[in-house]
Amino acid sequence: MSTTTDKPAKHSLFSADGITAPLRHAVFRRIWTASLLTNLGLMINGVGAAWAMTQMTSSAGMVALVQTALMMPIMLLSLAAGAIADMYDRRLVGLIALVLGLIGGVTLATLAYLNLITPNSLLLFCFMIGSGMALFGPSWQASVSEQVPAETLPSAVALNGISYNIARSFGPALGGIIVAAAGAVAAFISNVLLYIPLIIVLYLWQRTLEPSRLPPERLRRAVVSGIRYIIHSPPIRVVLYRTLVTGIAGGSVLALLPLVARDTLHGSAQTYGIMLGCFGIGGVLGALNISSVRAHFSNEQAVRLCALTMGLAICILALSRWPVLTGAGLVVAGASWMIAVTLFNIGVQLSTPRWVAGRALAAYQAAIAGGVAIGSWLWGYVANSVGLNNALLIAGA
Secondary structure, three states: OOOHHHHOOOHHHHOOOOOOOOHHHHHHHHHHHHHHHHHHOOOHHHHHHHHHHHHHEEEOHHHHHHHHHHHHHHHHHHHHHHHHHHOHHHHHHEEEEEEHHHHHHHHHHHHHHHOOHHHHHHHHHHHHHHHHHHHHHHHHHHHHHHHHHHHHHHHHHHHHHHHHHHHHHHHHHHHHHHHHHHOOOOHHHHHHHHHHHHHHHHHHOOOOOOOOOOOOOHHHHHHHHHHHHHHOOOHHHHHHHHHHHHHHHHHHHHHHHHHHEEEEEEEEHHHHHHHHHHHHHHHHHHHHHHHHHHHHOOOOOOOOOHOOOOOOHHHHHHHHHOOHHHHHHHHHHHHHHHHHHHHHHHHHHHHOOHHHHHHHHHHHHHHHHHHHHHHHHHHHHHHHOOHHHHHHHHHHO
């Protein structure tokens, strides 16, 4: 009887719906692990950049622009990046993108070490790092289906979200410790070092190239055909619109959290890192439970529930003066955010043909990043006009 009890548990863990099933595939496992380290470095870099900006200026708008600088390139470049991912070797595209981000990171770390960093140069090199990730994202996401079988694709998508949110859970707290102990320059150097594992893994990946059944496209025509496909696909349009709105709402948390830590909680860089880590922990919890959510709710019900709980969590963030309550609200916000964007991602991946997958995923990436970039600028402007807490209450409503 005990033998019968053990088998279903093992089956559910590694079944097609099991969250760990894709890790049985060596290529996916290596890239996933290396991307976790790179995401960790990006989170540490983000803490260093945001806190460095709070030390150079008291303007809520300028602090919020750090998130805009990191995310805006994804909105601006994603469609072209998606076309490139569909036209060329995705492994090579990913390597070029990582090297671009690495150059931006090295330059930022060098300027910070020489004490030559200014608010504008900080935003410029954050934009360059974001540009590298904008080029990397579609090639990476579109290649997931080459690394795992189709039945494990939803779990692989969720695992990639978990990778990002594990990094968001621990990276900011670690970044806060690094910044508090050694300054922003140490955070920038950590980011540079953590690019290296993913570059090595992608370089060593022996990708099997499948000859395209379609004639080669020029970049401009590929972008246009991707846009045309999206325009004439109502389900994709609805997903992208909802993704954009979710990004704008989430942008209020990501952009204004440094000011919450500094002004509302009267904390340090470490406080900011811990609070951002709470948001990431919520994201991990959300991703781990995505299969359960899909089993108990329709996608429509789940998305509406996530919108409601995220709004309430942002209101808690606006009203709370206690770190524990603020952290709890951020866990709820992170879980709601992660479940919603993962459902959107899965919807895009499962409803688009292979020939346009990179461009469709790029449009999804542009929508979420554009929402965060626009939201960061918007909520920074609103916070300057009506105050930090009122801006968060408006975002939560």
